[in-house]
Amino acid sequence: MPAEILSHAKVRVRVHAGQRLEPRHHRPLCPQTVSSIFLKKRINNSIFRNEAEAENVKDDELMPPPLRIQKVAAADDEVAEGGYFTIPAIQNVASTKSVQKFVICRKGYGQIEFKTAVDLSDIPSLSVLRELVEIDRGRVQVYPNKSKRAPVGTGLNVPARISLENVRHPPDIELDEHLENLQATPDTKFISYDSETGLWTYEVEHF
Numbered sequence: 001m002p003a004e005i006l007s008h009a010k011v012r013v014r015v016h017a018g019q020r021l022e023p024r025h026h027r028p029l030c031p032q033t034v035s036s037i038f039l040k041k042r043i044n045n046s047i048f049r050n051e052a053e054a055e056n057v058k059d060d061e062l063m064p065p066p067l068r069i070q071k072v073a074a075a076d077d078e079v080a081e082g083g084y085f086t087i088p089a090i091q092n093v094a095s096t097k098s099v100q101k102f103v104i105c106r107k108g109y110g111q112i113e114f115k116t117a118v119d120l121s122d123i124p125s126l127s128v129l130r131e132l133v134e135i136d137r138g139r140v141q142v143y144p145n146k147s148k149r150a151p152v153g154t155g156l157n158v159p160a161r162i163s164l165e166n167v168r169h170p171p172d173i174e175l176d177e178h179l180e181n182l183q184a185t186p187d188t189k190f191i192s193y194d195s196e197t198g199l200w201t202y203e204v205e206h207f
Contacts (some may be wrong), residue, residue, distance in 0.1 A: 001027075077091040082130065083107035090126045092157070097121055110164035119155050132156060138167045138200075142207035152206045159205050161191070166198040 086093075089102040098117040105111040112135065123129050133156070134141040134147065140155050143149035150157045167179030175195055182200055183190040191201040 022203040058064055058193060082131075083109065084130060084135070086126070086129070088130060090123075093120060093138065094206070095124045104129070104133050104135070108165065109135045110138060110140070110162065111135070113161045113163070115159040115161060118158060119150075122155070135164075138164055140164070149207075159203065159207050160207075161201065161203045163199060165202045167193075168198045169195075 043093045083106045083112055085102075085105055085107070087105065093099045093102070097119055100117050102118045102120075103111055103112075112133065123132070131145075132143055134144055136189075140162055142160075167182075169175055173181075179193055179195075182193055182202075185202065187205055189203040191203060193200050
């Protein structure tokens with residue numbers, strides 16, 4: 001059975017166990033040679049009646065057509081702008097009236113897990129969601145612009161569990177005091193804190 005299959009210059013070569021493969025060096029074709037080959041192929045396959053007629057063809061008509069590179073642009077919602085993404089993916093649930101178990105995440109910072117269904121009717125994309133949610137080191141803000149805040153119990157202004165990563169206690173504060181400060185954070189229900197990882201978890205009734 002062949003030990004491996006190598007491909008070189010579009011030539012498939014089978015190498016058997018114990019057999020030594022001597023590499024073949026293929027000289028690259030220069031642009032003039034490529035044009036010449038294309039010219040001969042163009043003439044042979046053309047409707048020219050004779051070689052004299054073929055010689056009158058302009059050079060730019062004999063050059064091979066340029067390669068067309070299709071540029072694929074990722075949709076706005078597929079780009080995790082600033083490390084943000086959602087579960088389920090926002091492009092699948094955007095502008096949806098009721099979304100269960102919706103989670104907004106920021107890589108390396110934390111996440112907001114909504115405990116009840118959220119209304120995303122007014123959120124058509126990740127960019128719009130980013131204007132309404134900020135997840136930073138040690139804090140989150142939902143509706144930072146109070147003029148855009150949804151009434152309590154609607155939109156994203158519903159009960160949620162928040163987990164923040166790398167919330168370390170300052171060097172001038174003892175761990176016990178840091179823990180007390182977290183537990184005393186206003187309008188939050190303390191769930192847990194891991195001093196080794198800095199993971200702080202708490203819940204809120206609304207934002």
